[in-house]
Amino acid sequence: MYAKLDSKAQDVIVYQTKAVLVGEIDGKKRAKRKIFSNETVEVTRWSLGDQPDHYQVSMMGESAEEMMTWARKQDEQIKEALTNNLKRGLAGGVPVIVGSSAYQRIKDKDLDGFISDARTGEFCGIIDGARSIASVMSFEIPEPLKVPEVAEEHEEAEVAVLPSLISDQLTQVATGLLKAISQSVDEGQIDREELYNIYEAERQIYYTLTRGLGIKANEYETARRKNADRRFGELKKGSFGLALRQAANMLKPQE
Numbered sequence: 001m002y003a004k005l006d007s008k009a010q011d012v013i014v015y016q017t018k019a020v021l022v023g024e025i026d027g028k029k030r031a032k033r034k035i036f037s038n039e040t041v042e043v044t045r046w047s048l049g050d051q052p053d054h055y056q057v058s059m060m061g062e063s064a065e066e067m068m069t070w071a072r073k074q075d076e077q078i079k080e081a082l083t084n085n086l087k088r089g090l091a092g093g094v095p096v097i098v099g100s101s102a103y104q105r106i107k108d109k110d111l112d113g114f115i116s117d118a119r120t121g122e123f124c125g126i127i128d129g130a131r132s133i134a135s136v137m138s139f140e141i142p143e144p145l146k147v148p149e150v151a152e153e154h155e156e157a158e159v160a161v162l163p164s165l166i167s168d169q170l171t172q173v174a175t176g177l178l179k180a181i182s183q184s185v186d187e188g189q190i191d192r193e194e195l196y197n198i199y200e201a202e203r204q205i206y207y208t209l210t211r212g213l214g215i216k217a218n219e220y221e222t223a224r225r226k227n228a229d230r231r232f233g234e235l236k237k238g239s240f241g242l243a244l245r246q247a248a249n250m251l252k253p254q255e
Helices: 054-087 101-106 152-187 191-211 215-237 239-251
Strands: 001-003 011-026 032-047 094-098 123-128
Touching: 011 054, 011 101, 011 239, 054 123, 054 239, 094 191, 101 123, 101 191, 152 215, 191 215
Parallel strands: none
Antiparallel strands: 001 011, 011 032, 094 123
């Protein structure tokens, strides 16, 4: 069992090579000889920077700790490379993975930080496409959906449609926030004060649902935590997941 990163350093993928029976041939004294072929199958995958869930760990069996240690090392190496870029005034970009098309472009160049003994599917130490830090964060949140006009005699129908509209709007805002964070990573700077303002505004929704309605937070957790985790996992797939890891690294105090 072994692990690789995908070409964009977003997922950890665990593989296993098995011997598969493909046929039989006649041997000596009418004995049959079995013919086997090696087949590599994907065992499981999870987002780099996250932890595999209980089921994924069980799928890896005795190799789980080894695979998870390998993934943590890859994540730490990528974060270290991003930090070094920040010290040089660079931000953004994509980690280069051995075997990817980006790796083919840079493998013969004498680049600072290059990990010469990195194997296929591992981070080679280089961030491709990093740019100079030039500007500050600017959030562009999508315009909220307009609530359809409802006649007075249909006030009950209006009340029924509002929660779903608000839920959709908040999902749009979350997507807008991820896009803004991704853009800010490319531009090289994130304004903590803007993040504090967004947190303060988000708490008004939370307090309304809990303190205002008298419903304990753990009731919401029990009813919807798994769904919320799944939706966030889907929301941050692709470049958003990498942007979040880069942003988290940028927000760490610099030594």
